[in-house]
Amino acid sequence: MILSPQAREKIVAAAKQYPQVKSAILPALHVANEEHGYVSDQMYREIADLLDLKCVDVAAAASFYTYFPKAPRGRYYIQVCRNISCALLGARHLSTYLQEKLGLKELGETTPDNLFTVVEVECLGSCTTAPMMQINDDYYENLTKEKVDQIIADLKSRAPGR
Amino acid sequence: MQTKILTEFVTDPQQHRIETAVSRGAYQAWEKVVREIAPDDLIELVKKSGIRGRGGAGFPAGVKWGFVPRQSPKPKYLCCNADESEPGTCKDRVLLENDPHRVIEGMAICSFAIESHQAFVYIRGEFVLAARRMQAAIDEAYQRGYLGKNIFGSGYDLDMVVHRGGGAYICGEETALLNSLEGDRGVTRIRPPFPAVEGLYGCPTVVNNVETLSALPSIVNRGADWWAQLGTEKSTGTKLFSLSGHVKRPGNYEVEMGYSLKNLIYEKGGGILDDKKLKVVIPGGSSTPMLTPDKIDTPLDFESVVTAGSMLGSGAVIVIHEETCIVWVTELLAHFYAHESCGKCTPCREGTQWMYEILRRIEHGRGTMEDIDTLLDLADNIEGNTICPLGDAAAVPVISSIKQFRDEYIYHIEHKKCLVKSDFRLR
Numbered sequence: 001m002i003l004s005p006q007a008r009e010k011i012v013a014a015a016k017q018y019p020q021v022k023s024a025i026l027p028a029l030h031v032a033n034e035e036h037g038y039v040s041d042q043m044y045r046e047i048a049d050l051l052d053l054k055c056v057d058v059a060a061a062a063s064f065y066t067y068f069p070k071a072p073r074g075r076y077y078i079q080v081c082r083n084i085s086c087a088l089l090g091a092r093h094l095s096t097y098l099q100e101k102l103g104l105k106e107l108g109e110t111t112p113d114n115l116f117t118v119v120e121v122e123c124l125g126s127c128t129t130a131p132m133m134q135i136n137d138d139y140y141e142n143l144t145k146e147k148v149d150q151i152i153a154d155l156k157s158r159a160p161g162r
Numbered sequence: 163m164q165t166k167i168l169t170e171f172v173t174d175p176q177q178h179r180i181e182t183a184v185s186r187g188a189y190q191a192w193e194k195v196v197r198e199i200a201p202d203d204l205i206e207l208v209k210k211s212g213i214r215g216r217g218g219a220g221f222p223a224g225v226k227w228g229f230v231p232r233q234s235p236k237p238k239y240l241c242c243n244a245d246e247s248e249p250g251t252c253k254d255r256v257l258l259e260n261d262p263h264r265v266i267e268g269m270a271i272c273s274f275a276i277e278s279h280q281a282f283v284y285i286r287g288e289f290v291l292a293a294r295r296m297q298a299a300i301d302e303a304y305q306r307g308y309l310g311k312n313i314f315g316s317g318y319d320l321d322m323v324v325h326r327g328g329g330a331y332i333c334g335e336e337t338a339l340l341n342s343l344e345g346d347r348g349v350t351r352i353r354p355p356f357p358a359v360e361g362l363y364g365c366p367t368v369v370n371n372v373e374t375l376s377a378l379p380s381i382v383n384r385g386a387d388w389w390a391q392l393g394t395e396k397s398t399g400t401k402l403f404s405l406s407g408h409v410k411r412p413g414n415y416e417v418e419m420g421y422s423l424k425n426l427i428y429e430k431g432g433g434i435l436d437d438k439k440l441k442v443v444i445p446g447g448s449s450t451p452m453l454t455p456d457k458i459d460t461p462l463d464f465e466s467v468v469t470a471g472s473m474l475g476s477g478a479v480i481v482i483h484e485e486t487c488i489v490w491v492t493e494l495l496a497h498f499y500a501h502e503s504c505g506k507c508t509p510c511r512e513g514t515q516w517m518y519e520i521l522r523r524i525e526h527g528r529g530t531m532e533d534i535d536t537l538l539d540l541a542d543n544i545e546g547n548t549i550c551p552l553g554d555a556a557a558v559p560v561i562s563s564i565k566q567f568r569d570e571y572i573y574h575i576e577h578k579k580c581l582v583k584s585d586f587r588l589r
Contacts (some may be wrong), residue, residue: 127252
């Protein structure tokens, strides 16, 4: 079992909120993702077994969305909004700045210490506070070079083992 | 004049807590509805207020509710659409995070009107704080008896569930939202049947936007006539506008419908960033046609923006100044639609990707004159030939930008570079 007993409990509880159990697939994927930072094939199977659904139903739903990666990423998953309102205020520069700062050759890469992964994503709904990025659950808005430097320094100092 | 109704308390960091919200009158409208108003009268009240959907389409909310078959033996559902992801739009997030009890109260009022006992709020996956705040607020509302069994001793029961999406723009389209909520891939459904008749789990369902529902407590408290006298005759009430892009003071501004675009940009927004010249405005989110500066006096209401050649959409006003390449803007938007097409309809699935590739080619100096016609041909073949409006939305920026800035496309192709280079740096 990859999913912890607590995660399994949460999934079963979520299923009770819906008239049809299939609706619990997205909540279950969120539970798995929160616990592990990704959702693997094995986790699809465990979710399907728990909910008494076919594994293909879970895989079909999961693969439709961008939110559930199949493999682990860096501890801090940095999503830079690339869409119009952010682009007009330097989003492209923000992602290249982060790349250079973290020594990443390409977007999507993870730093060798597994701390940071940087990607560009579509609109995150924070257009009036552009440019912005999301790191794990949190939004970082109205970004400037100075702010980005501070955020990265803080995250590095917070990382375990340092 | 700024009329703050929905956003009256959103700047108070304590407003999301039930003590604060209740001390300011939250759930009074809900109690009045449950104790004093019959569902049919409530629907009439909302029809009379004239409020139209704030998600983009502008359909009258009360009329939508009226389509729910009253005699149906099936359960009825309400889905609050909080999958806010139209580029430029970030108004619902403000309400979800900062005044969740207003959203819940609005959802409860709508549920009562359509005689539903189960409501869902579908929140886009990335809005983690919004989902947490809504869940905490729903828990508080249950504890105080505003939700759950036998509300206010009336015998009326209502359950409310937060459902988080997984990061897909298409799930903001109501039938895709329903598929996603049912645990399927978030692809769209052919209408009819409309959700009001056959929606979630095949049952009558109303899907309303966060902002629409959030207006209901005020409409119940202060009356349909009060709401109807705000705004214009056909676009009543106030509206939240997300002002973004090249302005000095971007932000969410709640103003009466009919407020002028010029005042929004120059008074609320403080004018164009670095005092540059305005090049173009996208008035209602990325899916709406661009407006050139000669349309700056357009009043922001559903009818006037159509007359000006665009649409009010979600009220996301994106301001773009003179040092911006229009091909670059269109390429950005084309990338978005190609990425977000659910893949169900061939014209959209293939066409959006094709349009993006051509725009990329032109932007990078490899375009040919035939490309302009190919783009228009593609857009024409997508428009009206897809199940949902995503295809039309994808065609809009392409058609609109070529129509208004064909010279810039031609310059781009002839000189293999931008007429004006968009090189926006972090500050």
